[in-house]
Protein backbone atom coordinates (compact mmCIF):
# COMPACT_ATOMS: atom_id res chain seq x y z
CA UNK A 618 0.00 0.00 0.00
CA UNK A 619 1.26 3.47 -0.85
CA UNK A 620 1.24 5.85 2.08
CA UNK A 621 1.23 9.46 0.99
CA UNK A 622 1.33 12.87 2.63
CA UNK A 623 -2.04 13.77 4.12
CA UNK A 624 -3.22 10.14 4.35
CA UNK A 625 -4.30 8.78 7.71
CA UNK A 626 -1.42 6.60 8.94
CA UNK A 627 -2.58 2.98 8.64
CA UNK A 628 -3.45 1.57 12.05
CA UNK A 629 -2.19 -1.85 13.15
CA UNK A 630 -1.59 -4.12 16.11
CA UNK A 631 1.95 -5.37 16.62
CA UNK A 632 4.35 -6.98 19.08
CA UNK A 633 7.21 -4.74 20.13
CA UNK A 634 10.16 -4.87 22.50
CA UNK A 635 7.95 -2.94 24.96
CA UNK A 636 4.85 -5.16 24.63
CA UNK A 637 1.88 -5.36 22.25
CA UNK A 638 0.52 -2.12 20.86
CA UNK A 639 -2.36 -0.77 18.82
CA UNK A 640 -0.56 1.91 16.85
CA UNK A 641 -3.12 4.75 17.01
CA UNK A 642 -3.80 4.14 20.71
CA UNK A 643 -0.06 4.04 21.38
CA UNK A 644 0.38 7.39 19.59
CA UNK A 645 -2.39 9.00 21.65
CA UNK A 646 -2.19 12.79 21.22
CA UNK A 647 1.53 12.76 20.41
CA UNK A 648 3.38 13.23 17.18
CA UNK A 649 5.02 10.02 15.96
CA UNK A 650 8.04 8.81 14.02
CA UNK A 651 7.77 5.29 12.60
CA UNK A 652 11.00 4.14 10.97
CA UNK A 653 12.17 0.85 9.50
CA UNK A 654 15.68 -0.57 9.27
CA UNK A 655 16.69 -3.41 6.94
CA UNK A 656 18.00 -6.05 9.34
CA UNK A 657 19.09 -6.67 12.92
CA UNK A 658 22.79 -7.25 13.69
CA UNK A 659 23.98 -5.10 10.78
CA UNK A 660 26.45 -2.23 11.05
CA UNK A 661 24.66 0.85 9.70
CA UNK A 662 21.43 -0.08 11.50
CA UNK A 663 23.36 -0.49 14.75
CA UNK A 664 24.65 3.09 14.49
CA UNK A 665 21.20 4.43 13.58
CA UNK A 666 19.41 2.80 16.49
CA UNK A 667 22.13 3.95 18.90
CA UNK A 668 21.86 7.52 17.63
CA UNK A 669 18.07 7.62 17.92
CA UNK A 670 18.40 6.35 21.50
CA UNK A 671 20.93 9.10 22.23
CA UNK A 672 18.66 11.91 20.97
CA UNK A 673 15.43 10.46 22.39
CA UNK A 674 15.18 13.39 24.90
CA UNK A 675 14.96 15.71 21.87
CA UNK A 676 11.96 13.74 20.56
CA UNK A 677 10.39 13.75 24.05
CA UNK A 678 10.83 17.53 24.29
CA UNK A 679 8.84 17.91 21.07
CA UNK A 680 6.08 15.50 22.22
CA UNK A 681 7.11 12.92 19.61
CA UNK A 682 6.98 9.15 20.17
CA UNK A 683 9.54 7.12 18.22
CA UNK A 684 9.15 3.51 17.14
CA UNK A 685 11.42 1.31 15.02
CA UNK A 686 10.65 -1.75 12.89
CA UNK A 687 12.21 -4.53 10.86
CA UNK A 688 11.02 -7.92 9.63
CA UNK A 689 13.10 -9.55 12.36
CA UNK A 690 11.38 -10.89 15.48
CA UNK A 691 11.03 -9.12 18.83
CA UNK A 692 13.29 -11.83 20.25
CA UNK A 693 15.99 -10.91 17.72
CA UNK A 694 15.58 -7.17 18.44
CA UNK A 695 16.02 -7.86 22.16
CA UNK A 696 19.25 -9.81 21.62
CA UNK A 697 20.60 -7.11 19.26
CA UNK A 698 19.81 -4.35 21.78
CA UNK A 699 22.61 -5.69 24.00
CA UNK A 700 25.10 -5.07 21.18
CA UNK A 701 23.67 -1.61 20.50
CA UNK A 702 24.06 -0.60 24.15
CA UNK A 703 27.60 -2.01 24.23
CA UNK A 704 28.85 -0.45 20.99
CA UNK A 705 26.87 2.82 20.82
CA UNK A 706 26.96 3.74 24.50
CA UNK A 707 23.18 4.15 24.89
CA UNK A 708 20.57 1.50 25.61
CA UNK A 709 17.66 1.43 23.15
CA UNK A 710 14.95 3.40 24.95
CA UNK A 711 12.06 3.20 22.49
CA UNK A 712 10.00 0.24 21.21
CA UNK A 713 10.98 -1.79 18.17
CA UNK A 714 8.28 -3.64 16.24
CA UNK A 715 8.94 -7.25 15.29
CA UNK A 716 7.32 -7.77 11.90
CA UNK A 717 8.32 -11.23 10.65
CA UNK A 718 4.97 -11.71 8.89
CA UNK A 719 5.42 -8.29 7.20
CA UNK A 720 1.99 -6.97 8.19
CA UNK A 721 3.23 -3.48 8.99
CA UNK A 722 5.95 -3.49 6.32
CA UNK A 723 3.32 -4.20 3.66
CA UNK A 724 0.85 -1.66 5.09
CA UNK A 725 3.53 1.05 4.82
CA UNK A 726 5.17 -0.23 1.60
CA UNK A 727 8.50 -0.69 3.35
CA UNK A 728 9.65 -3.62 1.19
CA UNK A 729 10.85 -2.55 -2.25
CA UNK A 730 11.40 -5.87 -4.07
CA UNK A 731 13.75 -4.40 -6.68
CA UNK A 732 16.02 -3.29 -3.83
CA UNK A 733 15.53 -6.41 -1.66
CA UNK A 734 12.86 -9.12 -1.38
CA UNK A 735 13.69 -9.90 2.19
CA UNK A 736 14.55 -6.63 3.93
CA UNK A 737 12.73 -3.40 4.62
CA UNK A 738 14.22 -0.22 3.16
CA UNK A 739 15.08 2.65 5.51
CA UNK A 740 11.65 4.32 5.66
CA UNK A 741 10.67 7.23 7.88
CA UNK A 742 7.12 8.42 8.48
CA UNK A 743 6.35 11.46 10.59
CA UNK A 744 2.77 11.39 11.86
CA UNK A 745 0.89 14.35 13.30
CA UNK A 746 -1.41 14.31 16.35
CA UNK A 747 -4.27 14.13 13.81
CA UNK A 748 -2.78 10.73 12.77
CA UNK A 749 -2.01 12.06 9.31
CA UNK A 750 1.25 11.49 7.47
CA UNK A 751 3.36 14.66 7.45
CA UNK A 752 6.59 13.34 5.93
CA UNK A 753 7.84 10.23 4.16
CA UNK A 754 11.49 9.39 3.45
CA UNK A 755 13.09 6.35 1.85
CA UNK A 756 16.81 5.65 2.09
CA UNK A 757 18.77 2.67 0.75
CA UNK A 758 20.32 0.08 3.05
CA UNK A 759 23.83 1.43 2.46
CA UNK A 760 23.11 4.98 3.72
CA UNK A 761 22.47 5.75 7.36
CA UNK A 762 19.93 8.50 7.95
CA UNK A 763 20.52 11.92 9.48
CA UNK A 764 18.15 11.93 12.45
CA UNK A 765 19.00 15.54 13.25
CA UNK A 766 17.26 16.32 9.96
CA UNK A 767 14.17 14.49 11.23
CA UNK A 768 14.18 16.75 14.31
CA UNK A 769 14.60 19.80 12.05
CA UNK A 770 11.58 18.76 9.98
CA UNK A 771 9.54 18.21 13.15
CA UNK A 772 10.44 21.75 14.27
CA UNK A 773 9.24 23.07 10.91
CA UNK A 774 6.06 20.97 10.96
CA UNK A 775 5.20 22.06 14.49
CA UNK A 776 5.85 25.72 13.67
CA UNK A 777 3.86 25.67 10.43
CA UNK A 778 0.98 23.87 12.17
CA UNK A 779 0.73 26.87 14.48
CA UNK A 780 1.46 29.84 12.20
CA UNK A 781 0.68 30.50 8.53
CA UNK A 782 4.34 30.39 7.59
CA UNK A 783 6.71 28.12 5.69
CA UNK A 784 10.40 27.48 6.33
CA UNK A 785 13.10 28.12 3.71
CA UNK A 786 15.95 25.88 2.54
CA UNK A 787 18.20 24.70 5.36
CA UNK A 788 16.10 26.55 7.95
CA UNK A 789 16.93 25.84 11.57
CA UNK A 790 14.72 26.57 14.56
CA UNK A 791 14.98 30.30 15.33
CA UNK A 792 15.82 31.33 11.77
CA UNK A 793 13.77 33.63 9.53
CA UNK A 794 10.63 32.16 7.97
CA UNK A 795 8.46 32.88 4.93
CA UNK A 796 4.85 33.97 4.85
CA UNK A 797 2.80 31.19 3.27
CA UNK A 798 2.03 31.70 -0.43
CA UNK A 799 -1.75 31.51 0.17
CA UNK A 800 -1.70 34.39 2.69
CA UNK A 801 -2.62 37.77 1.14
CA UNK A 802 -0.84 40.95 2.25
CA UNK A 803 -4.11 42.08 3.88
CA UNK A 804 -4.32 38.90 5.93
CA UNK A 805 -0.57 39.03 6.68
CA UNK A 806 -0.96 42.53 8.19
CA UNK A 807 -3.37 41.09 10.75
CA UNK A 808 -1.37 37.91 11.38
CA UNK A 809 2.06 39.55 11.54
CA UNK A 810 1.64 43.14 12.78
CA UNK A 811 5.37 43.22 13.50
CA UNK A 812 5.87 43.43 9.71
CA UNK A 813 8.02 41.57 7.18
CA UNK A 814 10.46 42.16 4.38
CA UNK A 815 9.13 41.83 0.83
CA UNK A 816 11.95 40.46 -1.34
CA UNK A 817 9.47 39.70 -4.16
CA UNK A 818 5.68 39.87 -3.89
CA UNK A 819 5.72 36.06 -3.50
CA UNK A 820 8.75 36.00 -1.17
CA UNK A 821 7.97 37.70 2.15
CA UNK A 822 10.41 37.06 4.97
CA UNK A 823 9.91 37.57 8.69
CA UNK A 824 11.51 36.66 12.00
CA UNK A 825 10.22 33.35 13.38
CA UNK A 826 7.00 34.02 15.29
CA UNK A 827 7.02 32.74 18.85
CA UNK A 828 3.44 33.05 20.05
Ligand code: BEZ
Pocket residue numbers: 655656659660661662663736758759
Ligand atom coordinates in the same frame (compact mmCIF):
# COMPACT_ATOMS: atom_id res chain seq x y z
C1 BEZ B 1 23.60 -2.16 7.49
O1 BEZ B 1 22.88 -1.78 8.38
O2 BEZ B 1 24.80 -1.96 7.51
C2 BEZ B 1 23.01 -2.92 6.34
C3 BEZ B 1 21.82 -3.58 6.47
C4 BEZ B 1 21.32 -4.29 5.41
C5 BEZ B 1 22.00 -4.33 4.22
C6 BEZ B 1 23.20 -3.63 4.09
C7 BEZ B 1 23.71 -2.93 5.15
